[in-house]
Amino acid sequence: MTKKDKSCILVTGGAGFIGSHLCEYLLRSDHKVVCVDNFNNFYDPGIKEQNISALMNNEDFSLVRADIRNRAGMAEIFEENNPDLIIHLAAMPGVRPSIIDPFHYYDVNVNGTLTVLETMRRFNVSRMIFASSSSVYGNNAKIPFSESDPVDNPISPYASSKRACELLCSTYHSLYRFEISCLRFFTVYGPRQRPDLAIHSFTNKIIDDRPIQIYGDGNSFRDYTYIDDALQGIGNSISRLKGFNIYNIGESRKVLLSEVIETIEDALGKKAIKEFLPFQAGDVNATYADISKAMRELDYKPSFDFKKGIAEFIRWKLGRGF
Numbered sequence: 408m409t410k411k412d413k414s415c416i417l418v419t420g421g422a423g424f425i426g427s428h429l430c431e432y433l434l435r436s437d438h439k440v441v442c443v444d445n446f447n448n449f450y451d452p453g454i455k456e457q458n459i460s461a462l463m464n465n466e467d468f469s470l471v472r473a474d475i476r477n478r479a480g481m482a483e484i485f486e487e488n489n490p491d492l493i494i495h496l497a498a499m500p501g502v503r504p505s506i507i508d509p510f511h512y513y514d515v516n517v518n519g520t521l522t523v524l525e526t527m528r529r530f531n532v533s534r535m536i537f538a539s540s541s542s543v544y545g546n547n548a549k550i551p552f553s554e555s556d557p558v559d560n561p562i563s564p565y566a567s568s569k570r571a572c573e574l575l576c577s578t579y580h581s582l583y584r585f586e587i588s589c590l591r592f593f594t595v596y597g598p599r600q601r602p603d604l605a606i607h608s609f610t611n612k613i614i615d616d617r618p619i620q621i622y623g624d625g626n627s628f629r630d631y632t633y634i635d636d637a638l639q640g641i642g643n644s645i646s647r648l649k650g651f652n653i654y655n656i657g658e659s660r661k662v663l664l665s666e667v668i669e670t671i672e673d674a675l676g677k678k679a680i681k682e683f684l685p686f687q688a689g690d691v692n693a694t695y696a697d698i699s700k701a702m703r704e705l706d707y708k709p710s711f712d713f714k715k716g717i718a719e720f721i722r723w724k725l726g727r728g729f
């Protein structure tokens with residue numbers, strides 16, 4: 408493929424945890440990448456600068472510091488770069504903070520997504536992959552969670568904002584025949600993981616001899632997805648983008664919170680100081696993905712063993728991690 412033929416993929420939120428890995432992955436797969444990020448301060452923006460620093464000299468990579476809610480700014484970016492596909496990751500993440508500031512979460516996540524979709528319509532771009540979340544399932548009684556399960560009871564503004572975005576994507580498919588896949592990620596982890604997420608925050612606290620907070624009795628469980636598997640899910644969706652679809656992207660494996668802590672302790676060779684606290688509003692008890700649809704339709708085959716994934720994360724953390 409000559410440089411001229413390379414397709415241009417616009418990644419919103421490309422300086423974040425998943426986004427920075429995705430930009431690297433797309434560049435390795437011979438795409439041109441435009442990363443749009445506003446470097447918000449949900450966590451230290453310096454971390455995001457560091458996430459993409461190695462890409463700044465890549466001639467196929469360009470960074471635009473912009474807010475996805477800025478309609479005129481987004482129009483300029485589309486005009487200038489003529490993207491073929493949008494991978495929309497920019498969002499306010501996190502369940503608990505969304506309860507404290509729901510207006511901001513809705514503004515960025517829902518109005519931001521609407522701005523991206525409307526800009527696509529104006530510039531005749533019709534292909535999108537959207538980062539949704541397992542949180543849309545709320546406290547679904549049936550496990551594992553399947554895409555055909557009802558998702559009418561999200562239990563945090565973050566979760567309902569992600570569901571609202573899925574519905575907007577479906578509307579743009581039905582009005583304008585956009586081809587959109589919404590990927591419901593189940594807790595993604597690995598090098599550069601967001602510092603607010605449990606694996607990273609537990610690790611920081613254990614290293615610093617600070618107590619870790621365990622909400623509930625440690626028997627809640629999650630499906631944890633290693634970053635490489637999440638990238639495989641996104642990558643495989645690009646070539647199979649057709650119509651409107653929703654896919655679970657997880658490992659289809661239950662990991663108890665107590666097991667997460669033990670695995671980190673083993674990898675660090677150090678015990679955690681544990682503080683048990685009541686379960687928090689907005690947190691779900693369990694997540695567990697039925698991934699048969701993604702396996703069948705996206706040829707998605709997650710392969711990362713949890714112990715190995717944590718070992719990779721800790722190796723990064725003790726090496727050059729933030």
Ligand SMILES: NC(=O)c1ccc[n+]([C@@H]2O[C@H](COP(=O)([O-])OP(=O)(O)OC[C@H]3O[C@@H](n4cnc5c(N)ncnc54)[C@H](O)[C@@H]3O)[C@@H](O)[C@H]2O)c1
Binds near residue numbers: 419425426476515540
């Ligand atoms: N990490 C996970 O476990 C997980 C699970 C489910 C869903 N997701 C979703 O995947 C996406 C990426 O998550 P992440 O963990 O990499 O988060 P992240 O916070 O590391 O990345 C999000 C990026 O979006 C940028 N951003 C936020 N608001 C913006 C705006 N208005 N304009 C432009 N850029 C903006 C941020 O600066 C950040 O760099 C998010 O949509 C998140 O909701 C993540």
